[in-house]
Amino acid sequence: MKKILVIGGSSGIGRAVVAQLSSQGHEVFATYNSTAPVDDYSNVHFFPLNILDETLDFSVIPNELNGLVYCPGAIDLQPFSKIAPQAFIDDFNLQVVGAVKVIQANINALRKGTGSVVFYSTVANQMGFKYHSLVAASKGAIEGLTKSLASEYAPKVRFNAVAPSLTSTPLASKFLNSDAKVEANAKTHPLQRIGSAEDIANMTTFLLSDQSSWVTGQVMHVDGGLSTLKM
Numbered sequence: 485m486k487k488i489l490v491i492g493g494s495s496g497i498g499r500a501v502v503a504q505l506s507s508q509g510h511e512v513f514a515t516y517n518s519t520a521p522v523d524d525y526s527n528v529h530f531f532p533l534n535i536l537d538e539t540l541d542f543s544v545i546p547n548e549l550n551g552l553v554y555c556p557g558a559i560d561l562q563p564f565s566k567i568a569p570q571a572f573i574d575d576f577n578l579q580v581v582g583a584v585k586v587i588q589a590n591i592n593a594l595r596k597g598t599g600s601v602v603f604y605s606t607v608a609n610q611m612g613f614k615y616h617s618l619v620a621a622s623k624g625a626i627e628g629l630t631k632s633l634a635s636e637y638a639p640k641v642r643f644n645a646v647a648p649s650l651t652s653t654p655l656a657s658k659f660l661n662s663d664a665k666v667e668a669n670a671k672t673h674p675l676q677r678i679g680s681a682e683d684i685a686n687m688t689t690f691l692l693s694d695q696s697s698w699v700t701g702q703v704m705h706v707d708g709g710l711s712t713l714k715m
């Protein structure tokens with residue numbers, strides 16, 4: 485049984501990760517911000533946390549942690565010339581500085597627990613897509629952070645990232661709010677469908693498990709083949 489912290493565990497991909505970890509019998513510490521948790525598991529402790537707050541309270545976290553997943557993210561697609569520089573700073577604070585704060589607060593516990601950390605990147609870092617400059621800038625930083633920290637903390641703590649393509653979650657709902665949009669997006673993927681939160685959670689729980697104990701510093705492309713295959 486592992487002890488795992490999931491930042492953003494009441495919604496989307498994080499919610500699916502929490503469900504899988506709970507069914508595998510792990511003890512999970514999961515945060516929520518604006519979405520109150522509706523799931524009730526005996527081995528999951530939910531607590532509120534806004535990563536943008538000045539001080540973060542991790543007093544419920546044990547002094548030994550075997551895994552950490554950082555879910556907060558954004559997909560704000562706009563023409564580059566319309567994006568104020570401050571929007572890049574705000575996006576970076578949520579997607580990158582938030583991850584930095586959580587890792588720094590819990591690195592000793594992760595070292596004690598020979599932990600595995602999972603971040604999320606995006607398919608828009610493997611390929612260039614128009615209007616994706618905001619998310620690509622932050623997720624590019626996440627990929628760099630993944631590799632740097634993997635090197636710095638080997639062999640005690642592993643760091644990997646999962647880079648999804650469009651996945652059906654509350655965050656992506658504006659791109660998927662009609663059958664026509666779902667079908668059109670599915671058709672752009674070699675595997676002819678969009679992702680589910682469970683598709684991404686499957687890779688995440690693999691990276692948290694001992695089955696991936698020789699994997700670190702990697703970006704796993706879970707994207708229906710979009711980033712590497714021609715149709």
Ligand SMILES: NC(=O)c1ccc[n+]([C@@H]2O[C@H](COP(=O)([O-])OP(=O)(O)OC[C@H]3O[C@@H](n4cnc5c(N)ncnc54)[C@H](OP(=O)(O)O)[C@@H]3O)[C@@H](O)[C@H]2O)c1
Pocket residue numbers: 491492493494495496497498515516517518519520533534535536554555556557558559578604605606607647648649650651652653654655656
């Ligand atoms: N869905 C996609 O198509 C897609 C594609 C590529 C990459 N990704 C990446 O995958 C990750 C998970 O995405 P998702 O689609 O599951 O997103 P989601 O449905 O919006 O879930 C994100 C989670 O992060 C939490 N969160 C957001 N802001 C927070 C804050 N200020 N403080 C603390 N927690 C906060 C949310 O909590 P509350 O709901 O409680 O506020 C939620 O639990 C993100 O990093 C995203 O960029 C997603």
